[in-house]
Amino acid sequence: MRYLPLTPEDRAEMLGVIGVDSIDALFVDVPGVARRTDPVDLPFHAGELEVEREMAALAKRNRSAGEGPFFCGAGAYRHHVPATVDHIIQRSEFLTSYTPYQPEIAQGTLQVLFEFQTQVAALTGMEVANASLYDGSTAAAEAVMMATRVTRRNKAVMSGGVHPHYVETVETLAHAAGVATAHLPAAIDAEDAVIAAIDADTACVVVQTPNVFGTVTDVSKIAAAAQAAGALLIVVTTEVVSLGLLKSPGEMGADIVVAEGQSIGNGLNFGGPYVGLFACKEKYIRQAPGRLCGETVDADGRRGFVLTLSTREQHIRRDKATSNICTNSGLCALAFSIHMSLLGEVGLRQLAAINHEKARALGDALAAVPGVEILTPRFFNEFAIRVPGKAAELVETLAGHGIIAGVPFSRLDATAGLDDVLLVAATETTLDIDITFFAKVLAKVIAQ
Amino acid sequence: MSMNTVGRPSRPETAANDYVHPTLTGARGLLQDEALIFELGGWDKTGVDLPEASAPSDALDGLLRTAPIGLPGLSEPETVRHYVRLSQKNHAIDLALYPLGSCTMKHNPRLNEKMARLPGFSDIHPLQPQSTVQGALQLMDRLAHWLKTLTGMPAVALTPKAGAHGEMCGMLAIRSAHEAAGQGHRKTVLAPTSAHGTNPATAAFVGYTVVEIAQTADGRVDMADLEAKLGDHVAAIMVTNPNTCGLFERDIVEIARLTHAAGAYFYCDGANFNAIVGRVRPGDLGVDAMHINLHKTFSTPHGGGGPGAGPVVLSEALAPFAPTPWLVHGEDGFALVEHAGEAGAETAFGRMSAFHGQMGMYTRAYAYMLSHGADGLRQVAEDAVLNANYLKARLSGAMSPAFPEGPCMHEALFDDSWLEGTGVTTLDFAKAMIDEGFHPMTMYFPLVVHGAMLIEPTETESKQELDRFVAALLALAEAAKAGDVERFKGAPFHAPLRRLDETQAARKPRLKWKPVAAAPLAAE
Numbered sequence: 001m002r003y004l005p006l007t008p009e010d011r012a013e014m015l016g017v018i019g020v021d022s023i024d025a026l027f028v029d030v031p032g033v034a035r036r037t038d039p040v041d042l043p044f045h046a047g048e049l050e051v052e053r054e055m056a057a058l059a060k061r062n063r064s065a066g067e068g069p070f071f072c073g074a075g076a077y078r079h080h081v082p083a084t085v086d087h088i089i090q091r092s093e094f095l096t097s098y099t100p101y102q103p104e105i106a107q108g109t110l111q112v113l114f115e116f117q118t119q120v121a122a123l124t125g126m127e128v129a130n131a132s133l134y135d136g137s138t139a140a141a142e143a144v145m146m147a148t149r150v151t152r153r154n155k156a157v158m159s160g161g162v163h164p165h166y167v168e169t170v171e172t173l174a175h176a177a178g179v180a181t182a183h184l185p186a187a188i189d190a191e192d193a194v195i196a197a198i199d200a201d202t203a204c205v206v207v208q209t210p211n212v213f214g215t216v217t218d219v220s221k222i223a224a225a226a227q228a229a230g231a232l233l234i235v236v237t238t239e240v241v242s243l244g245l246l247k248s249p250g251e252m253g254a255d256i257v258v259a260e261g262q263s264i265g266n267g268l269n270f271g272g273p274y275v276g277l278f279a280c281k282e283k284y285i286r287q288a289p290g291r292l293c294g295e296t297v298d299a300d301g302r303r304g305f306v307l308t309l310s311t312r313e314q315h316i317r318r319d320k321a322t323s324n325i326c327t328n329s330g331l332c333a334l335a336f337s338i339h340m341s342l343l344g345e346v347g348l349r350q351l352a353a354i355n356h357e358k359a360r361a362l363g364d365a366l367a368a369v370p371g372v373e374i375l376t377p378r379f380f381n382e383f384a385i386r387v388p389g390k391a392a393e394l395v396e397t398l399a400g401h402g403i404i405a406g407v408p409f410s411r412l413d414a415t416a417g418l419d420d421v422l423l424v425a426a427t428e429t430t431l432d433i434d435i436t437f438f439a440k441v442l443a444k445v446i447a448q
Numbered sequence: 449m450s451m452n453t454v455g456r457p458s459r460p461e462t463a464a465n466d467y468v469h470p471t472l473t474g475a476r477g478l479l480q481d482e483a484l485i486f487e488l489g490g491w492d493k494t495g496v497d498l499p500e501a502s503a504p505s506d507a508l509d510g511l512l513r514t515a516p517i518g519l520p521g522l523s524e525p526e527t528v529r530h531y532v533r534l535s536q537k538n539h540a541i542d543l544a545l546y547p548l549g550s551c552t553m554k555h556n557p558r559l560n561e562k563m564a565r566l567p568g569f570s571d572i573h574p575l576q577p578q579s580t581v582q583g584a585l586q587l588m589d590r591l592a593h594w595l596k597t598l599t600g601m602p603a604v605a606l607t608p609k610a611g612a613h614g615e616m617c618g619m620l621a622i623r624s625a626h627e628a629a630g631q632g633h634r635k636t637v638l639a640p641t642s643a644h645g646t647n648p649a650t651a652a653f654v655g656y657t658v659v660e661i662a663q664t665a666d667g668r669v670d671m672a673d674l675e676a677k678l679g680d681h682v683a684a685i686m687v688t689n690p691n692t693c694g695l696f697e698r699d700i701v702e703i704a705r706l707t708h709a710a711g712a713y714f715y716c717d718g719a720n721f722n723a724i725v726g727r728v729r730p731g732d733l734g735v736d737a738m739h740i741n742l743h744k745t746f747s748t749p750h751g752g753g754g755p756g757a758g759p760v761v762l763s764e765a766l767a768p769f770a771p772t773p774w775l776v777h778g779e780d781g782f783a784l785v786e787h788a789g790e791a792g793a794e795t796a797f798g799r800m801s802a803f804h805g806q807m808g809m810y811t812r813a814y815a816y817m818l819s820h821g822a823d824g825l826r827q828v829a830e831d832a833v834l835n836a837n838y839l840k841a842r843l844s845g846a847m848s849p850a851f852p853e854g855p856c857m858h859e860a861l862f863d864d865s866w867l868e869g870t871g872v873t874t875l876d877f878a879k880a881m882i883d884e885g886f887h888p889m890t891m892y893f894p895l896v897v898h899g900a901m902l903i904e905p906t907e908t909e910s911k912q913e914l915d916r917f918v919a920a921l922l923a924l925a926e927a928a929k930a931g932d933v934e935r936f937k938g939a940p941f942h943a944p945l946r947r948l949d950e951t952q953a954a955r956k957p958r959l960k961w962k963p964v965a966a967a968p969l970a971a972e
Contacts, residue, residue: 018838020855023830051819076575101548273757273806298946315644324612327611356508
């Protein structure tokens with residue numbers, strides 16, 4: 001077997017050194033009832049060629065985004081990732097290293113994390129950021145738990161604009177931990193409605209901008225109201241490219257910002273692995289989840305980086321830790337950081353502007369389709385439309401025409417009574433001809 | 449022959465000697481002293497060529513950025529050089545043995561990377577119509593089949609994104625099962641003192657109180673203590689098997705029986721599944737839930753700290769409570785039930801993350817499983833255990849094994865009693881290993897062994913590499929015992945950096961780069 005270096009002679013010699021007759025002698029502690037003498041009932045080993053054939057056959061049964069018109073967003077976005085990114089993340093030293101526990105021989109990873117934290121802090125407009133969490137949704141759940149520790153209160157209020165899957169993720173964890181949640185009804189343009197729901201028990205309010213319907217909101221008023229009531233404002237962003245164009249959550253007064261970082265440097269990958277961005281005000285850092293990388297010096301006084309404030313973490317604090325997270329999204333954070341370094345401020349602003357322009361073109365084209373109504377008043381690169389009939393059925397029909405038309409809202413929340421709402425997104429990868437074709441076929445399908 | 453002196457071959461002009469001096473630039477030969485991206489002056493630069501865009505919509509008036517963000521850019525050559533220079537300051541499994549106990553640093557096959565990058569897997573959206581992703585759903589179904597067959601368990605929740613996330617998934621399923629059975633008063637979780645920190649952290653995070661179980665002198669669960677602590681208040685036990693001392697819990701079947709008799713569930717931490725894959729099925733041991741770190745046993749790369757994946761296999765009793773999405777076989781092929789409470793997932797405890805889990809890790813792990821097959825995976829466990837016992841046998845003369853009696857499983861645990869009187873600590877010894885070209889073993893874990901050194905070689909090390917490692921450790925042990933203390937106290941001397949001041953980092957945290965004097969940010 002190509003991944004196993006030991007030869008039969010090696011094995012025999014090593015058993016001799018150990019002083020046993022057979023490999024079975026090393027498994028003597030396994031109870032008799034559980035000792036298997038035969039291999040389990042699965043196929044035997046296969047060569048590279050055979051494995052490639054089987055994997056390629058499975059891959060072929062999927063319609064990839066690049067094959068044609070494609071307009072899905074709703075928390076995962078198709079952007080162009082420069083070739084340099086994928087080349088560098090496959091370097092052995094980044095790909096096959098562990099969490100940087102030995103800083104003297106992990107300065108590569110550590111400096112990247114320090115740069116990543118600085119980039120995320122700048123992008124979100126916050127004072128500090130951590131070294132990544134699993135994804136945007138789990139970051140939102142961690143943020144809510146952190147807010148309960150900071151405020152010693154026990155309730156989270158979530159707007160009707162927060163991605164329903166994020167809400168479910170938060171609720172799953174919060175309810176297990178005994179934290180109450182109040183989730184306002186799905187609403188296209190009502191982030192401000194959370195203000196009325198804040199009470200003396202509220203640890204945090206969670207709002208999203210651009211929200212799941214694509215609506216962009218100035219959350220300054222919400223920040224002021226939350227803070228006046230002693231609660232924290234958590235701002236969620238699922239499309240970080242928007243931060244190249246829009247005011248940052250930090251500028252608007254957020255206490256904690258969580259974001260899905262997939263859009264920068266990472267592919268769609270059917271939902272994972274992605275990279276959760278987590279940033280907050282510096283005064284709360286000791287309650288933050290996840291790893292933090294900090295600057296220090298070595299014995300010769302040279303600058304270096306280490307994982308720090310680990311007394312918050314599970315391997316030190318065990319049942320008193322701020323989170324149970326260990327492995328996070330290191331390589332995805334690296335991809336994010338490389339892509340961001342390539343873009344720079346100049347490139348990010350331009351990329352954001354192009355995304356917005358494409359979405360406006362898509363909006364103009366779809367608005368002209370009889371029966372279609374644009375519902376989102378202010379958007380970045382994604383918006384909601386109302387279609388005649390059920391959006392889910394329309395999407396299936398359009399898939400038959402080779403168009404991946406977007407995400408029906410009912411797929412995210414089937415109980416909201418928004419079965420006729422479709423979320424559509426455009427990015428720099430969207431071609432003008434894709435937009436024209438989509439509008440044309442949509443008009444035809446609706447007319448039928 | 450070198451031709452660097454105008455065509456004439458050259459040779460060293462002085463004999464080798466001990467003269468070592470710091471360089472004038474901070475670089476050391478091939479190791480560059482690399483600045484931060486924020487210090488490279490690229491405030492107006494970009495490494496991408498994008499078309500011009502029009503001004504934004506008036507609807508966004510008042511919502512646009514006006515101040516600079518503070519993000520530097522680099523051209524493509526500068527970017528490549530920056531990251532390649534940084535990469536060279538990392539140890540990696542591709543470079544040498546990486547014997548971090550409990551971490552399973554094994555070879556990461558490049559075929560898996562190639563497969564994960566097929567556009568049919570990497571360029572599909574989690575929410576595009578399910579009719580257009582049947583191959584992806586089929587891959588998830590096959591991965592699930594392999595995991596269930598290898599563990600002898602009837603169900604698996606694929607979505608958890610890492611081991612600790614898997615623990616949370618398992619514990620939430622247990623909690624839901626108790627609540628459904630009117631057993632919600634059970635609020636205690638038992639875990640051995642030797643448990644991974646994630647176990648008590650997870651249990652506490654989902655609302656349980658953790659009580660520790662004692663350990664016997666031979667490194668296993670103390671059955672009398674377990675029996676005494678079990679009762680109507682206990683929701684679950686969390687036991688790692690093979691345990692964190694690298695030993696198989698001999699009484700595991702009895703542990704499961706006692707746990708079930710007390711009305712509690714048995715959560716097994718599967719971090720060490722690599723030791724038994726293909727040889728022992730946890731389902732045969734009475735386990736109710738166990739996460740499998742695909743980034744350990746099934747070789748998806750660790751990536752400097754993730755991403756991982758932590759699917760959780762579940763018993764019949766817990767399966768109904770698994771989180772959404774659920775993969776089901778429908779009339780028209782595979783389908784996902786995405787919301788708790790919907791038909792087909794009525795009793796699901798909720799959702800662990802926005803989408804369907806770590807697809808990029810599923811593809812890699814499945815390619816790895818196909819490559820090894822049932823026969824190869826069994827050999828994986830055998831070679832992993834053989835390599836660890838070989839190291840234990842070769843090193844035991846010089847170092848003190850924590851549990852000398854009987855075989856270990858996939859990792860060999862030593863304590864620091866052999867260093868007594870030398871003035872050298874476990875930490876010093878580890879740092880000296882860096883100078884000899886090896887990554888240190890896991891140190892000071894498990895907590896139950898003084899000055900612990902936990903060595904996990906994995907099955908992908910050749911005998912030659914193991915012998916090279918043994919030779920290095922024996923030489924270091926001899927130096928320590930011979931009083932060559934400075935070699936250890938000052939180590940590492942030959943790494944990219946010397947020992948770092950972690951105390952200063954924690955006392956005055958500097959968690960991001962800040963401009964020194966006048967901000968070099970470009971004005972808009």
